[in-house]
């Protein structure tokens with residue numbers, strides 16, 4: 324099926340572009356739409372079909388993959404185009420939108436008679452480029468089964484869940500962990516410097532032991548260098564931290580997520596919103612971070 328199937332990718336940003344690239348490599352016919360058309364141009368050079376509008380992208384496609392910034396954006400774009408989506412198509416919603424929005428999007432699809440899979444992904448730019456994402460997929464079993472060729476093109480693992488929202492819940496749990504790690508790394512490096520300890524020694528000391536984390540080494544390197552090459556935009560991490568704190572509600576004292584949110588918001592206010600989330604380091608440091 325994958326040789327013939329057509330997939331419309333709406334949103335070719337940091338994640339959507341490499342995901343579309345993997346789908347091209349896997350033999351899908353890929354239509355791409357992005358608000359800023361220039362970001363889709365490299366995919367067109369590789370064989371994707373540029374669509375002038377999201378409606379043109381989805382018309383007659385077998386799959387629609389949304390990888391837009393957030394819930395309100397996905398809602399706005401898809402409300403306009405759902406009438407153009409084929410009745411037997413599957414909408415794969417991969418952006419991180421949180422619990423309230425995933426329910427609203429599922430209802431939107433249901434009202435339009437379109438099959439919907441709540442299918443967020445774990446992994447960032449580089450895993451997206453190499454097809455190493457983890458796809459969390461929730462929805463009807465037969466729709467998940469039909470979507471396996473798409474998921475296998477973009478990911479190394481599929482976590483199957485039932486019931487819309489289940490995948491978005493798991494995604495928030497995982498992102499809470501990732502945000503916690505990033506924030507803890509920033510605090511450790513900040514504390515190192517405050518105490519006059521070389522932060523390289525922090526990374527060297529944990530290296531190879533149970534307390535090590537490749538993730539903290541990557542993000543910690545960015546923090547030590549004070550250079551934040553974009554992999555996960557900090558402002559989208561702000562969005563995620565808010566979604567996590569909101570989801571925790573009154574049930575869990577999500578102190579780590581609250582702290583991460585405060586530090587991310589401070590970094591954003593300092594002008595780091597469009598750099599990588601590793602710039603949370605700037606939000607941790609109270610004075611001059613150098």
Ligand code: NAP
Pocket residue numbers: 333334335336337338339357358359360362390391392393396400417418419420444445446447448554555556559563
């Ligand atoms: P990104 O590079 O900032 O891409 C965001 C996309 O949304 C772009 O296509 C952007 O279009 C579009 N967009 C934003 N506002 C819009 C609007 N008002 N109308 C239409 N399009 C709009 O972000 P990303 O990293 O690819 O993230 C996409 C989603 O995946 C987010 O939900 C994010 O939380 C999630 N995610 C990200 C990562 C990661 O590591 N980066 C990992 C897993 C999940 P323009 O190009 O025109 O701005």
